[in-house]
Amino acid sequence: MNYTEFIQSVAARPKVPPGQAEPITRATLETLAERITGGQARDLASQLPEELRGLVDRPTEDPERFGLAEFFQRVQSRAGVDRQVATDAARAVLDTLRESASAKEYGDLVDQLPQEFWQLTGPGTGQLQPRRVGT
DSSP: OOHHHHHHHHHTSTTOOTTOHHHHHHHHHHHHHHHSOHHHHHHHHHTSOHHHHGGGOOSSSSOOOOOHHHHHHHHHHHHTOOHHHHHHHHHHHHHHHHHHSOHHHHHHHHHTSOGGGHHHHOOOTTSOOOOOTTO
16 A cells, blocks of 8 residues: 555544644554554564655654553644544544554554553454354
């Protein structure tokens, strides 16, 4: 997915205000990069359009430890939107990321986030799934 397609995909999601897709995408990716390891940020960058790769560049390997409320606060502050728009739009960015990145890289990303982030991302790939008897 190229840059224009990525931004258009975010903009096409419900509850993303017209004209806000680009700043919200940038704010969400910058904030997400702070919450994951440097190695995972580099892996994520490899899945993004070139114009967005620099947003996830991490100078350190260690992620910052903050929860979902702080995540939304940072997105809100960076994008200059209210809390509900930040919440809805961050979900739109992560939905677009899920569709554009490989399943492995998206799963690896989600596995680095606390479970409370699953309301935005869905569960990670490293989670054990219950087996059904007879399968």
